[in-house]
Amino acid sequence: MLDLIVRNANLPDGRSGLDIAMQGGRIAEVAPQIAATAGEEIDATGCLVTPPFVDPHFHMDATLSLGLPRMNRSGTLLEGIALWGELRPTLTHEALVERAMRYCDLAVSQGLLAIRTHVDTSDPRLVTVEAMIDVRERVKPYIDLQLVAFPQDGYYRAKDGVAALARAVDLGVDVVGGIPHFERTMEDGRLSVEALCRLAAEKGLPVDMHCDETDDPMSRHIETLAAETVRHGLQGRVAGSHLTSMHSMDNYYVSKLIPLIAEAEINVIPNPLINIMLQGRHDTFPKRRGMTRVREMMAAGLNVSFGHDCVMDPWYSMGSGDMLEVGHMAIHVAQMASMEDKVKIFEALTVNSARTMGLQGYGLDKGCNADLVVLQARDAAEALRLKPVRLAVVKRGRVIARTAPRVADLFLDGRPAQVDPASYAPKL
Numbered sequence: 001m002l003d004l005i006v007r008n009a010n011l012p013d014g015r016s017g018l019d020i021a022m023q024g025g026r027i028a029e030v031a032p033q034i035a036a037t038a039g040e041e042i043d044a045t046g047c048l049v050t051p052p053f054v055d056p057h058f059h060m061d062a063t064l065s066l067g068l069p070r071m072n073r074s075g076t077l078l079e080g081i082a083l084w085g086e087l088r089p090t091l092t093h094e095a096l097v098e099r100a101m102r103y104c105d106l107a108v109s110q111g112l113l114a115i116r117t118h119v120d121t122s123d124p125r126l127v128t129v130e131a132m133i134d135v136r137e138r139v140k141p142y143i144d145l146q147l148v149a150f151p152q153d154g155y156y157r158a159k160d161g162v163a164a165l166a167r168a169v170d171l172g173v174d175v176v177g178g179i180p181h182f183e184r185t186m187e188d189g190r191l192s193v194e195a196l197c198r199l200a201a202e203k204g205l206p207v208d209m210h211c212d213e214t215d216d217p218m219s220r221h222i223e224t225l226a227a228e229t230v231r232h233g234l235q236g237r238v239a240g241s242h243l244t245s246m247h248s249m250d251n252y253y254v255s256k257l258i259p260l261i262a263e264a265e266i267n268v269i270p271n272p273l274i275n276i277m278l279q280g281r282h283d284t285f286p287k288r289r290g291m292t293r294v295r296e297m298m299a300a301g302l303n304v305s306f307g308h309d310c311v312m313d314p315w316y317s318m319g320s321g322d323m324l325e326v327g328h329m330a331i332h333v334a335q336m337a338s339m340e341d342k343v344k345i346f347e348a349l350t351v352n353s354a355r356t357m358g359l360q361g362y363g364l365d366k367g368c369n370a371d372l373v374v375l376q377a378r379d380a381a382e383a384l385r386l387k388p389v390r391l392a393v394v395k396r397g398r399v400i401a402r403t404a405p406r407v408a409d410l411f412l413d414g415r416p417a418q419v420d421p422a423s424y425a426p427k428l
């Protein structure tokens, strides 16, 4: 007998009316009306079933610390970094683990089962790294958690930045990070990209840098990152996070840059929520949006995946662990609202992010991991519009979270007794 069958599912690629059978932690079959029986069955009733959401850019060491030791009054990136610098010396292993575990609970409830988190290596105690390694182990049965050694205060700019990052790599982080635009000079930024790519190549690790998270169009470290990626043969294993300066760059230069990024097969990770909040802060009006060039990068064939970046921390007081909130903002900021665009945005929250993280066995095909999410919506476009309830979250063929459908009772004469927000979509 099979372990679990999800019946009458709509898939993100538009196929509908399919059953998904799971056995031994794998997807055994995807077909209409599978005759076999299973220990447990879920009737998806024509709702969307997707592989889990994947967040390729997060800060798990800072999450849920909002208000500690005070609020970010200006709301800027730089006050956020200063505030984190105040909080950092007071961080303890126990508090870091407790907040991260609580966030992971929230993530699971939203069907978010893979997260790449940057972990600050600026405090030579490396309490952040040790705590996140602890969390990675604790959540292993239900979340794929990747750790990036992230020199928040600068690889060269911070005292002991180089040595601390090397120790974090030795402790067992998964990815080498960087922040070239925050080094003291453009030259130091360039040198940091070179050194960190060399380190990653030597250690056999992928790279994921905060790169050019600024409105300064002359911040062009992505160019160096692309060149170093090719030099070290790291194609497909490097990610450029944020890339917001590309919003403000000259179009002619970008026409050269995007093919360079494509040649290096760099995975691009915009963070729409945080960047619409933080960029353009030195502008009066017109005020730049600051998100990188999503539509143009997708058109060039780049692998674009969106990150949540922050949830209730020194940089961002909002956030919910819901990747559909991230996609919802991406649709608005990138102005990508056609049906085809929405499918691409949904892919950026799922399959593209899985590719960025190098996840194995991801997807809804036969033989893939039996990991999936049932949503109270008909299709991917409706999921992005509604940010609907995750009716069931399945990991390796076992239901690990359930939420009751959202249906309102209505008490109006002559009107329906109930309102289901998922019932409003026109048949297109």
Ligand code: FE2
Pocket: 057, 058, 059, 118, 210, 309
């Ligand atoms: Fe970040």
